[in-house]
Amino acid sequence: MKSYDRPTLAAIARNVIKKYDPYLLYCEPCAVPIEKITEQFYGLDVEYCHLRKNGLVLGCTIFDNTLLPIWDADECQYGVMRVNGGTIVIEASLLDERKQGRLRFTFAHELAHWLLHKELYVGEGIAAASAIKTSLEVNPVVERQADVLASYLLMPKNQVKRAFYAIHDKPKDTKKTLEGRIMAERKAVKTLENSITKIFTSMVSGDMSTDAFLGKKGVINTSIGRKNAIIKKLETRLAAL
Numbered sequence: 001m002k003s004y005d006r007p008t009l010a011a012i013a014r015n016v017i018k019k020y021d022p023y024l025l026y027c028e029p030c031a032v033p034i035e036k037i038t039e040q041f042y043g044l045d046v047e048y049c050h051l052r053k054n055g056l057v058l059g060c061t062i063f064d065n066t067l068l069p070i071w072d073a074d075e076c077q078y079g080v081m082r083v084n085g086g087t088i089v090i091e092a093s094l095l096d097e098r099k100q101g102r103l104r105f106t107f108a109h110e111l112a113h114w115l116l117h118k119e120l121y122v123g124e125g126i127a128a129a130s131a132i133k134t135s136l137e138v139n140p141v142v143e144r145q146a147d148v149l150a151s152y153l154l155m156p157k158n159q160v161k162r163a164f165y166a167i168h169d170k171p172k173d174t175k176k177t178l179e180g181r182i183m184a185e186r187k188a189v190k191t192l193e194n195s196i197t198k199i200f201t202s203m204v205s206g207d208m209s210t211d212a213f214l215g216k217k218g219v220i221n222t223s224i225g226r227k228n229a230i231i232k233k234l235e236t237r238l239a240a241l
C-alpha cells in the first residue's frame, strides 16, 4: 500500500481544488463546495441510506458494482442494495441540518478514498473500508490517510491562515524569529546539498543511471534555489528591523 506523508496529501488536496476552481485558493475564505466537487467534477453518484442499525458507519465508497448491506429502519432488518462502482454511500441521518459539518467531512473522507485507494480496491469486488467490513478489518492507515486528505480538502492551508489573520494580528517580525527561520532554511539547504553528494556517489558506483542522477539533481537544485530565495527575503526583513 502506498504511504503518503502530510505534505503530499496537502499537495493532492491543493491540486483537486485548483483543478476545480483555482479561485477558491485565493478568494475570501469560504466553504469548499465538496458535494459539487464529488458529484459534478469527479462524476461520482451519491446514495443516502442507513448503513448500520447503530448509525456508526457514516459513509462508504463503492469501487465495483456490488450488493451492499443496508439497514431498513421501517422493516427493522438488514437488506441489500445494488450499488454501482463509482458511488459514495452516505448515512442518511447526516442529512439532518445539525449534522452538516459531519456530512461535509464524510463527503471529503469518501472522496479521499476514491482518489487515494482506487488501486487497492478496484477489481476486488469490495467497498473501501467500513461499510461491508467489521471495524476490526478496517485498515487504520487507509482511514488515517482519508481523514488527513479530507481535512486538507475542506481547509486549504493558505485559506485557513488568511481566515486566522483576518481575526488575529499577524505575528510581528522579531530578530529571534527571523534568525531562527533563516537558520532552519540554511540547514534545509545543507541537507539538500548533501543529498546531491549522496546520489552522485550512487551514480559513480553504478547504482543510479546518469539520466536518473541528472533528473533528481535538477529537482533538488530547484528546491535549493527556492530556499535560497526565501533566505534572501528573510535577511532583507532582518536587516530592516
Ligand SMILES: [Zn+2]
Binding pocket: 109, 113, 128, 129, 130, 143, 146
Ligand atoms: Zn473510510
